[in-house]
Amino acid sequence: MERTEISKLGEFGLIEHLTKEIRLNNSSSIYGVGDDAAVLDYSGKQVLVTTDMLTEGVHFDLTYMPLKHLGYKSASVNISDIYAMNGRPRQLTVSLAISKRFSVEDLEDFYEGVLLACDKHGVDIVGGDTTSSLTGLAVSITCIGEAKKEDIVFRNGARPNDLICVSGNLGAAYMGLQLLEREKAVFYSTHHDSKEPFSPDFAGREYILERQLKPEARGDIIKELADAGIRPTAMIDISDGLSSELIHICRQSGTGCRLYQERIPIDYQTAVMAEEFNMNVYTCALNGGEDYELLFTVPLELHERISALKDIHLIGHITNPESGRMLVTDSGQEIELKAQGWQSHLD
Amino acid sequence: MERTEISKLGEFGLIEHLTKEIRLNNSSSIYGVGDDAAVLDYSGKQVLVTTDMLTEGVHFDLTYMPLKHLGYKSASVNISDIYAMNGRPRQLTVSLAISKRFSVEDLEDFYEGVLLACDKHGVDIVGGDTTSSLTGLAVSITCIGEAKKEDIVFRNGARPNDLICVSGNLGAAYMGLQLLEREKAVFYSTHHDSKEPFSPDFAGREYILERQLKPEARGDIIKELADAGIRPTAMIDISDGLSSELIHICRQSGTGCRLYQERIPIDYQTAVMAEEFNMNVYTCALNGGEDYELLFTVPLELHERISALKDIHLIGHITNPESGRMLVTDSGQEIELKAQGWQSHLD
Numbered sequence: 001m002e003r004t005e006i007s008k009l010g011e012f013g014l015i016e017h018l019t020k021e022i023r024l025n026n027s028s029s030i031y032g033v034g035d036d037a038a039v040l041d042y043s044g045k046q047v048l049v050t051t052d053m054l055t056e057g058v059h060f061d062l063t064y065m066p067l068k069h070l071g072y073k074s075a076s077v078n079i080s081d082i083y084a085m086n087g088r089p090r091q092l093t094v095s096l097a098i099s100k101r102f103s104v105e106d107l108e109d110f111y112e113g114v115l116l117a118c119d120k121h122g123v124d125i126v127g128g129d130t131t132s133s134l135t136g137l138a139v140s141i142t143c144i145g146e147a148k149k150e151d152i153v154f155r156n157g158a159r160p161n162d163l164i165c166v167s168g169n170l171g172a173a174y175m176g177l178q179l180l181e182r183e184k185a186v187f188y189s190t191h192h193d194s195k196e197p198f199s200p201d202f203a204g205r206e207y208i209l210e211r212q213l214k215p216e217a218r219g220d221i222i223k224e225l226a227d228a229g230i231r232p233t234a235m236i237d238i239s240d241g242l243s244s245e246l247i248h249i250c251r252q253s254g255t256g257c258r259l260y261q262e263r264i265p266i267d268y269q270t271a272v273m274a275e276e277f278n279m280n281v282y283t284c285a286l287n288g289g290e291d292y293e294l295l296f297t298v299p300l301e302l303h304e305r306i307s308a309l310k311d312i313h314l315i316g317h318i319t320n321p322e323s324g325r326m327l328v329t330d331s332g333q334e335i336e337l338k339a340q341g342w343q344s345h346l347d
Numbered sequence: 348m349e350r351t352e353i354s355k356l357g358e359f360g361l362i363e364h365l366t367k368e369i370r371l372n373n374s375s376s377i378y379g380v381g382d383d384a385a386v387l388d389y390s391g392k393q394v395l396v397t398t399d400m401l402t403e404g405v406h407f408d409l410t411y412m413p414l415k416h417l418g419y420k421s422a423s424v425n426i427s428d429i430y431a432m433n434g435r436p437r438q439l440t441v442s443l444a445i446s447k448r449f450s451v452e453d454l455e456d457f458y459e460g461v462l463l464a465c466d467k468h469g470v471d472i473v474g475g476d477t478t479s480s481l482t483g484l485a486v487s488i489t490c491i492g493e494a495k496k497e498d499i500v501f502r503n504g505a506r507p508n509d510l511i512c513v514s515g516n517l518g519a520a521y522m523g524l525q526l527l528e529r530e531k532a533v534f535y536s537t538h539h540d541s542k543e544p545f546s547p548d549f550a551g552r553e554y555i556l557e558r559q560l561k562p563e564a565r566g567d568i569i570k571e572l573a574d575a576g577i578r579p580t581a582m583i584d585i586s587d588g589l590s591s592e593l594i595h596i597c598r599q600s601g602t603g604c605r606l607y608q609e610r611i612p613i614d615y616q617t618a619v620m621a622e623e624f625n626m627n628v629y630t631c632a633l634n635g636g637e638d639y640e641l642l643f644t645v646p647l648e649l650h651e652r653i654s655a656l657k658d659i660h661l662i663g664h665i666t667n668p669e670s671g672r673m674l675v676t677d678s679g680q681e682i683e684l685k686a687q688g689w690q691s692h693l694d
Contacts (some may be wrong), residue, residue: 002452003450003451003452003453004450004451004452005450007446007450017451017455023536024473029437029438029471029690030474038438038440038474039392040437040438040473040491042389042390042391042393042394042493043389043390043391043399044388044389044391045389045390047387047389047491049396049438049440049473049474049489049491050439050440050474051442051445051474051475051476051487051489052476053442053443053476053478053485053487055478055479055481055485056477056481056482057481058444058479058480058481059478080543088404090376090387091376091387091396093396093398093489095398095400095487096400097400097402097405097485097571100352100354102350102362103350103352104351104355104356105349105350105351117408124371126371126376126387126396127396127397127398128398129398129399131400131401131402131405131406131488132402132405133402133405133483133485134402134403134404134405134482134483135481135483136480136482138402138444138478138480138485138487140398140400140485140487142396142398142440142489142495144387144396144420146389182622218577243585258582263679285494292694316680337625342608345625
């Protein structure tokens with residue numbers, strides 16, 4: 001019996017491999033696997049469906065992730081996928097597999113977080129499943145949204161000369177994670193058996209912690225774009241790092257890109273933390289995941305209108321495919337962009 | 348800090364507890380938590396959404412469950428929920444959390460099974476998530492279907508004097524599970540270290556094994572009812588056992604019921620196996636889960652028409668709530684129906 005290790009394919013290779021035989025047969029199935037959400041047409045508005053699974057020890061560590069935050073984050077990352085289609089999130093289902101280690105209060109905390117995110121974005125919880133697990137906690141959320149057919153933005157619409165835009169700032173969630181991991185290590189090495197209370201060193205780092213523990217889906221950006229009458233040509237939310245997501249857009253659009261390192265928005269706290277950890281802050285912004293900012297492209301002629309908008313940054317432009325997918329460093333050097341997936345967990 | 352054990356509430360108590368604060372706000376959210384699927388209205392047809400999570404060691408045992416069968420079963424149980432609303436399944440998302448123990452071929456097997464079930468019921472896979480797990484396998488599937496508003500059947504529409512009907516036969520999947528568990532125990536006690544090939548004793552038991560390993564969603568029954576112009580007043584699929592599901596219908600409809608034990612359809616293999624295990628076959632049919640047959644009620648005046656249909660059995664009738672929810676035994680004795688959930692896993 002042949003055996004191919006999953007690590008050999010990597011995340012995207014595995015997904016492509018598993019889904020390549022899938023064909024859409026129903027007239028109501030407009031778009032299936034391959035974007036942030038599936039598009040279904042039940043006459044009139046189109047229905048957007050997206051789903052994400054989070055498992056303990058892989059996507060979250062309950063040592064420092066309160067369950068309320070986990071609920072908020074689990075909902076937010078799914079809601080973010082609907083926004084990334086330029087849709088409006090409407091419903092959500094929540095499935096949980098739990099071991100006896102968890103109490104009713106724990107689950108209340110989790111649901112409280114889910115409801116908080118849902119309330120913020122006008123989303124209804126319409127179903128789910130709660131079942132038992134012999135080991136850790138697993139969370140699976142499906143979010144459903146709607147959009148007019150002509151408003152939906154896929155990953156494949158970028159064209160040469162389009163401007164590459166990103167909301168907010170990048171690398172913050174990743175630096176927040178590094179900080180939490182460091183304080184956890186300090187706790188286990190020095191305070192685990194101690195009777196002294198442990199005070200993690202979080203002063204002045206609240207912003208990056210919040211970016212990791214309580215990420216926000218950028219519905220405000222979707223609204224801002226709609227109000228300005230701007231429809232992106234391609235869009236994706238940043239869950240796996242800027243580099244990986246930009247490659248998705250280029251690959252699916254059949255284009256290259258030029259990304260200017262100095263234009264990548266970085267928050268002050270992120271930069272300070274990276275310095276303290278002796279890490280290159282741009283590497284963190286390019287490859288660190290979980291920022292849930294929106295990455296999108298708009299036609300060049302919208303330059304002035306997009307520049308006038310709040311919290312949106314121009315970081316490069318789309319090119320012909322022959323020009324490659326390049327990062328232009330501060331010193332003017334061109335380096336090929338590389339993606340990273342979750343394969344490290346399966347190595 | 349107060350701590351309530353989950354086992355204290357049980358499955359249904361827990362779900363009720365966790366969802367009681369949920370309010371529906373969008374006009375497109377017609378029906379949320381509380382039935383087999385959520386109903387969404389995006390003009391014209393209504394959209395049905397259902398989701399189920401299965402975890403290793405709780406819902407399936409890979410010792411005797413081939414991954415292809417697991418894929419087929421995972422899809423079938425979700426598709427069954429859409430039929431239980433009198434809807435037509437249309438799309439499905441598949442999320443998997445896997446450990447490095449699994450190979451690409453394993454996942455191909457799983458997907459092959461999912462696709463087989465999807466093909467059979469005309470369902471498109473439109474999304475999902477594949478991620479890693481530090482421990483066992485977890486599967487989360489969301490199925491989306493459609494129905495005309497006036498065709499949808501909820502659990503709460505049963506009225507006194509309605510006939511209680513069930514498709515196929517019951518207890519078979521449960522007896523199949525008992526057989527598999529017995530052969531597994533034999534293998535571990537006598538053959539585990541042996542070099543002799545192990546031949547489980549499955550001759551003549553193929554039907555009950557297939558009911559456990561490859562359950563079928565009863566789309567044929569939904570079609571049969573539609574062709575006959577019959578719309579049930581209430582309907583549910585049998586995943587947790589006849590007793591539990593009938594109580595759901597009665598509770599949500601505000602009625603009682605009278606279920607006649609001798610009318611419960613039992614297959615010959617199920618009866619033989621129960622005899623061999625020294626178990627009461629009716630107890631297996633009432634409390635054994637995973638049959639995925641349809642349980643529904645129809646008005647009394649349809650007696651002749653429903654009796655003429657293939658593979659549908661009349662097993663009792665709905666009563667006033669004051670009459671209670673009663674099982675009438677072969678000897679004419681009346682016993683109150685009791686439900687069982689999955690709480691045993693969390694005890």
